[in-house]
Amino acid sequence: MKYEELMQKAIEVSKNSYSPYSKFAVGACVLAESGEVYCGCNFENSSFGLSICAERNAIGSAIANGEKKIKAIAIYSPNQDNCFPCGACRQVIHEFCESDDTFDVIVKDGDEVKVYTLAFLLPESFSL
């Protein structure tokens, strides 16, 4: 799937965001090794610390559907250009990608779609 299409799906799913507290909507769409695509949005809670990021929601869906590895993720927020994954989500991506050097993180900068490797966003990542 083209990265522009993956971003389009992230834009669509961001509309389902449940973010009444931060009012910061996020959508994420994961491309799995199988070629299948899994989407997620952030969903918050009145107990703020329980809020779940869009990226981890999308990755959880991929894993629940039997995927073992993910190849790329597109992330979109209507509130902010270049909506990068938070530190926690970067570490979760690391857990499920084949290599930080080849995993692509796709963000939207105005009309442009930009691509960064996970290695760039999470140098010296932690593994057991």
Ligand code: THU
């Ligand atoms: N959020 C995400 O969904 N992904 C990120 O990578 C950063 C933050 C959400 C969590 C919370 O619902 C809102 O954005 C504000 O932090």
